[in-house]
Every structure is written in structure tokens, then in C-alpha cells.
Amino acid sequence: MTDLSAIPAAAASKPAIAPAKEPFSRRMMPWLLLAPVFAVMAFAFVAPLLVFLEYSFWRFEYGKLIEDFTFDTYVEFLTDPYFHTIVYDTLKMALITTLCSVAVGYPLAYALWRITRPGLQKWFGLIIFSPILVSVVVRSYGWTVLLADQGPVNWFLQVVLHLPEPVRLVFNLTGVVISLTHVFLPFVVFPIYSTMTRLDPTLREAAMDLGAGWWTTFRRVTFPLTLPGLLAGAPISFTPARGAFVTPQLLGGGRVLVLPLQVFQATTDINWPLAAVGGIALLVLAMITVAVSNRLLRYSEV
């Protein structure tokens, strides 16, 4: 390594050779391919975002919009405990959903990985993937039926486990979390599963060979090495959960007020400034999520 420093000096004494440039058409190719995406992004994402940003500085008074430049809506959003509760509930819903997805998803991914029969594995994968195939409205009503006070889950709890009263499972946070976990599960399972399949199988054999049983092998080798998959999957659940609208609307029964619902309410009141600030808050939360998960991912990688 030490004599590497001598090489640039030797190279410098020779006439400088500039690296050959790729032909123009080839250099333009990637940009050409990206152009449609850029166009769509500019039209459908950046432009509305700028419009929303403008709205957020307007004023809403007595049911009327006033073009202005004021931070009043921001101040209101940041100081009013009503909005604090909404942000808190949003984060709580997203966090619990993510934890549940990971808690259910990791063992599921592990099982999928350990199934050695390819046919069985295919069916298993399809079952995990199935929530995505069902429309969000249908799925939500399905859960309403299942989790209702007279539904099969409560029947089981009361008749088999002899609970004295039905447990409230819908029209509150519990129902929303159950349904969201159900739909985000595949997004959590597949990143974890893919890190597992990329894991060198001889590492587990090496651990066992060195005297580790199943649990020690899992705890000290498999889990730390699949943690990046888990940390990649978690924000995939957290970010859409934070922005979920239909599920909290249908399964929350009006008791779960999260940011997307607040934004929707504001738009129906034509309170555009408040809707804009709520939307920007959602965006900021998403950015924080991405930043935090990237940081965690970097620590977890070997």
C-alpha cells in the first residue's frame, strides 16, 4: 500500500492523456429515457406542490379565502393542541402498524425462506401477497364484518375464551391498525425475505458447527445479517400508513382522526390554507422517516 503514492508522481511525468469521451448520442440516452418521468413529475408533483405551498400562506376567514402572505395557518397548526393530537395520533397509528407488520412479517419471511418445497413456497408467497389484490374498500368492509361486536372474532373470544363482553375491535385505532398491517405485510415481508435468500447458507452451518443451537444461530448470525431487510421494510410500511386515508375513514368510525382525514376535512370546508399546511406536515413526516431509516440502515449494514 505504501508505494502506491509513487504511482501518481510517475504518471504525472508522462504526457497527460484525457479519458476518451463517449459519443454525444450515448451520453444523452439516459436523459432521453428519463424525460417522460421528469415531465410527469414536474406536472403532477412539483407544480401542485408549489401551488399548495402558495395556498399555505393564504388566509381563510369566515368561509372565505383571502390571497395574502401570512404564517398564521402554520402558527395555528403548530400551537393548537387539536393539531398536536392529530399529528400524535397519525404517528402512533403509523408506528403501531409498522411494529405489527414487522412483528408478523419477520417470522413470515423466515417461514417462507425455510420452506424447501418450491411448490409450497409459491403458494405461501401468493397468500402473503394477496391483500394487495383486494381493493382497499372491500378489504376494509371485510374487516368491519370480521371484527364487529357480533363478528366471528368476538364470537371466538366470548364462546371459546369466555370473555364476558365483546372486545371493541372496529371503529377505533385497533381496527385501523389490524387492517393496515394486513395490507402492508407483503411490503415488509419481501425485503426481509430477499435479504434472507441472499444470506450465505453456510453461515448458519458454520454457526451450528461451532456449537450454536437454533436460537443462538438466529440471534447472533441470522437476525443481525437480515436486519437491513427489516429496516428497509419498516419505512415501506410506515410511510403509506402515515398517509392512509380510506382505512382510517372506514374502520375508524369517526374516532380516528389522522392527518390525511384532517386534510380532507379542510378541503371540504374549502379551507385550502389549512389543507396545504396539513399536506406539508405529511410530507415533512415522510422526509423525516426516510432520513431516519437511511441512517439506521447504514448502521445495520456490515
Add this chain to the structure above:
Amino acid sequence: MGNMPSDVEFTNVSKVFGTFLAVDDISFSVPKGSFFSLLGPSGCGKTTTLRMTSGFEWPDAGTVRIAGQDMHNVAAYSRPTNMVFQRWALFPHMTVAQNVAFGLEVDRRPREEIRRRVAEALELVDLLSFADRKPRQLSGGQMQRVALARALVKQPKVLLLDEPLGALDLKLRMQMQLELKRIQREVGTTFMYVTHDQGEAMTMSDQIAVMNKGKIEQLDTPQAIYDRPASRFVASFIGNTNLIPVEVVGTPGPTARVRLGGLEFSAATGTAPKGGKGTVSLRYERIRIGADAASRDTRTRALVKDVIFSGSAILYVVALEGSDVELTVEAPHDGTSAPIAKGSAVDIGWDGGATTLFADD
């Protein structure tokens, strides 16, 4: 060898994968403290045999004993064996020291003892100064030595090595062969080594089991296997040999008279040929060429068809006079004499002990 203490003993062991018979009724025993190699081409069952020793595979018939104990129902993690894997299988998220300590931590050894033994093991493989590195910061040769230290630190009865040098380049491989042999002598542990590289097996082993199609074709010392191959397969797999189709004259005993074109000579009988035809194995370097051929038991004239210079030796491809049989001859290159020119006619010859007769497959 029946009453010698053996560390590994296979008795009539078979293993099937689906319908493929990977290991076919093999029996052998590895003497304590020896360097034992399983040698054969890929798919011959050598790795399966090793994995049955380590406990990663279970025999479908027969018994495996390690240090006198039946390993039936003993899981991999409870066996007194440790393995050096083909691609070393170091834990990428742990440092060198953590890798080596892993096995001792699992055994819940006292911290002070772990520290001491890890240091000793790293010392043995000359990697003490690399203790805090991660595997990805190491070269192939260094990773190989970490894998060795990680296995040896547990003081196994038997160390299993699954082609550990396969991924290294040639120079490093030669160096590691001598290093492995030194370490084996130093620690005195029984080494069970799997390889497809006959040179590697020759260099290091006390004993070699040559495997083919799930069976052990020959189990002996490297020299005995080289000099007296028990089968046509062993003769062709170990070293470089000419396999010459011959006619057998008369009934073969310990030696047989064979005829090759107009040439008649004696060969030791390896496996008894059937129906008057057989194959004679004649090693490249046992054939003499030029003036050196004069005093040999069998002599003939031949035409040099090709000359290949390979550094320490010169290979001649020669065609025998009176038959269209081609032989390859390896002559040492002493740096003084010029090689025999292509197209010239030469004398070649060999002694009776140089040839072995086998039945045709």
C-alpha cells in the same frame, strides 16, 4: 489398523439424495492425529462424506463413529468436530477476534479463557495483528486462516476441511498447503480433508481415500496410491499416465504378459482383465527417452510428434513404431541438453515395474 485408535470410523455408510446414490456403502477409519484426505472428482461423494462427519447430513444406512462414539442422533452442534468451509463462511458482521471467539462464547467459557484462547489461535495462524478487522478487509489467504483459527480454537477431535484452498490462487495454495501441514503437526489434531486436487492431497496427507461414484476405490498412503494404483480410475486420476489398450497373452497372475502391436512386455496386474483385452497404465515420467532408454526392460523405436516445454520438464508426444499408439513421455529438463527435435526417431523404454494392467471399464 484394526486396533489403532481411530477418530473417525465409517461402517457401511450410504447416503441417497432422491434417487441419486451419493455415498455407496463405504467403510474406513481415520487414525488419531493423522492427516486424512478424501480425494475425487466432483460428485464422487467426498463432500457428502465430510458433511456426514460434521452432522450436516445424516447417513441413510450404516454408522458413523467419532472418537469411538456413535454419532447416531448427535446433532452438528454437539459433535466434537469443527469445519473449515469451502468459502470460509466467516461471519461478515463480526471482527476476526469475534469470529474466533464465537464458538467459545456459545460454550459459555469464562471471558478470560476466551480472550487467551482467541489470542493463541490467532497467533497460531499468524493473524494476531488483524484481530479487530472485519472479514471484508482481509485477503482470501487471511480469511482462510481466520476460518482455520475459528475451527481450531474449539480444540475439536477432528478438524474437517472442505476444499478450503480451492478459492486461492496457485502460489498461495502451495504456501497454505505447507502451512496447513505445519499447523496439523503443531496441534496434533486429526485432519479430514476434502479435495479434488490430487497434488494437494499428495503433499499433505498421511492417507488418501480416492473416491469415485460414491465408493472408495483405494485407501492408502500417497506413495502407494501413486505407485500401485488399485484401479484404472485411480491410475488416471492421480498423476499423469498413458492408458494403453493391450492384448493379454496367457493367464494373468501377479504379473501378466501383454502385447501392444509387435511389442510384448510384462505388467503388474491391478485388476484382472477379462476376455484377453485390458488397459495398461504407464506414467509419463517412468518412460525414458533417447540414450537413457537403452538399459530398460522394454524398448522400442518411436517417432517424436510433438514437443512441449513446461519449465521443469519437457513433454514428448511419441508414436510407437509398428502401431498407431501415441504415448506421452515426461523427461526432466536439466537445462543443459537441447530437446529432441520434432519428427526425429528415438528409442524409448521402461522397466517392468512401471506398468500396471487393468480390466477395461
